[in-house]
Amino acid sequence: MVKMVSSRLQGRKKTLLLCAFFSLVSSIMVFASSLYWYLLDDLEQRTDTAQQVLDNQMQNIFVELKEVADQATFFCEKDDVKRLQKTTFYSPIFKEYGLFDHDYKLFCSNIGPIDITLYSTVIERLKSSQDRKTVSLSQSNTLSESTFFAFYQREDGLGVNGLAPPRSFSLFIDQILRPDYHYLLTIGKNTIDSRRDAHQHSASHSAAVGVLAHRSVTLDDWSLTLKVFLPTALYWQYCLLLLPFAIVSWLILLVAFYSATLLWHHYQHSLHHCIKRAIKRNEMQVHYQPIVSLQRDKPHELEALIRWHSERHGQVSPLIIVDTANRLGLMEELTWMVIRQVGNFYRDNHTVLKDIKTAVNVDRFSLLKDSFTPMLAELLNQYPELTGRLGLEVTETSALNDDELPLMVSRFEHLKKIGVSLSVDDFGTGYSGLDFLRRFPYDTLKLDQVFIASLKDDHFSRQILTSVTKLAKELGMELIAEGVERQDQLEAVQMLGVDRVQGYFFSRPLPKEQVVAWLLDNTPANTPVCR
Structure with missing residues (x-):
């Protein structure tokens, strides 16, 4: 000292x-x-x-x-x-x-x-x-x-x-x-x-x-x-x-x-400058949290999550990283950095990950830019291992105006044509209602952990999730429940007919070496769904 x-x-x-x-x-x-x-x-x-x-x-x-x-x-x-x-x-x-x-x-x-x-x-x-x-x-x-x-x-x-x-x-x-x-x-x-x-x-x-x-x-x-x-x-x-x-x-x-x-x-030495420099220099790491399939005949999936330990500021919250990147106009650069790391991850572990899909979070307004889809297509050409295995999670954070709605639908259609699956993240916490699901061609709907946490005791939340689950099934969408941390929560989402679960009950976000080991040890047939 x-x-x-x-x-x-x-x-x-x-x-x-x-x-x-x-x-x-x-x-x-x-x-x-x-x-x-x-x-x-x-x-x-x-x-x-x-x-x-x-x-x-x-x-x-x-x-x-x-x-x-x-x-x-x-x-x-x-x-x-x-x-x-x-x-x-x-x-x-x-x-x-x-x-x-x-x-x-x-x-x-x-x-x-x-x-x-x-x-x-x-x-x-x-x-x-x-x-x-x-x-x-x-x-x-x-x-x-x-x-x-x-x-x-x-x-x-x-x-x-x-x-x-x-x-x-x-x-x-x-x-x-x-x-x-x-x-x-x-x-x-x-x-x-x-x-x-x-x-x-x-x-x-x-x-x-x-x-x-x-x-x-x-x-x-x-x-x-x-x-x-x-x-x-x-x-x-x-x-x-x-x-x-x-x-x-x-x-x-x-x-x-x-x-x-x-x-x-x-x-x-400020946090904003360090985050900006880390994004520019590709110094952040990507951890992967398993998305466990509750159906034994279907493989697990992964979600890529940003993690960063600063020498000066210590472990920095992902929420702070995303908020700072958004303020600095670096959300696209952050997204491309994550996708490139995911591509390298698949290239290095192609055998283990050949049937595994990985979702990457993306800002909705990045999707509205004309350059986003061509850039993503170029990255898929660079990393053919990601073809059919990359998904984008679009957070439901704000309402789109009348001009942005058709443009977003068009972007989604182009993304699906190049083999990218789509999911709506944190559904129920933004400005959209059930009609939101009908307007956009999502493949997966992720139920926010706020609803999962109160699912057992809150009759109103259970009714909402029942309605959402029924509508998603009718639209051909798969369901993922986030934030499952206890056995009773797992049993409750199983009763709703949820396809996959994600949370600390099964695994926290892991570095790439550890998540590969987890996947080898937890095939769908060997994954416990009730304990």
Whole structure:
């Protein structure tokens, strides 16, 4: 007992350790992948938002340039300069404005008259632009740094350009992207602005510099490209921040895994699971109870009864086996298992059993299935020893509806054609009356042991059995009395004209070796009917 308890404790300890390991691995995988996909989704959403903001910002820039151009003239008088200065003062982006003519020469700015020719590359882009607008990034003499330039030209050739520090674009992007996200904003191959030397984070070097993922969007109208990078360091930072939640999820998974494992072990050792497994593996045994003939010129018969001893549950009642099989939808499999064992029994003892019939219990609703009769015929081909020796006992447990009645009659007729005899088991305990006997072509009627037990003292039961016996004889049916356990019961059923008896008075259900010995010792001529 101590060793058994110790073994169980060791088993549970091992199960707990395995569950802890698998739950830890599972929680790490779920946590790591979930965080990764969350950050990827966040990266994508924020990049899309930044793209929309940049696009709106560029639209606003050229709306502002167009307004300046609409007010400008081809002169650079004092009023023109003041107007440019005022516009520059109120502009949220540009630090300087300039005007250029149809020859692409800057002739005026908010500082005063100037004489500068635009770069040839800018001129080409303006000429090829459908909207006569373009942008560039170059060194500014005024701002003394790399400067963003935006150009717009009216149809009459007057154009305006605005100068802005690249950082003005970052102010909008910084509000959208997380502080730890790196990004790179470029015009063509020139960098407008970046965060934390993100210009080093190209796709080919992303792994080397610790970038987990990146997203790139392009504003084709402006030749702007925004690359946003997810640093590996940010991922690990989130991992550390969410570590308590990861530990909690691990504990939850541990409890769930351990509980599920215990439930599974419990189910594996449960009676229902063991019965199901025993049926699937053909682990049950068939015992045989003699049906003793009261006529000396007729042989005895047998009834095949299921028996099973479970290593965990001990001897299991046949009623529990049948009820469980019915609940699990395994009644047909149980029936085929019994018939196959009976077939092997006849094959191994053909000489002794050549004149003996054996009855097998079958569920009435199994008979209603289209596959039952063909399957039974196939089994009779496999076991020709059973031909003419197999009987089916159909328990009278429930009433059949109007659709099932003709179908059942048809099944019975097919079964009798292939040499299978039929008997109604436990008659009088179900829903049917005497008319039940007339409707179905049974060969044998078995009187339930409930009536046999009270036959001597119960005048009403005796009258019922007398009527049933008379009707069965008129219909050409043989009678079997179940549950005969005493001499007085035997004498009473003999007076009713019963053909055969079954019960502990003669024999309990026996294993196949013992029932063969019983048959050899109890030929009909030697079987005592009265003692």
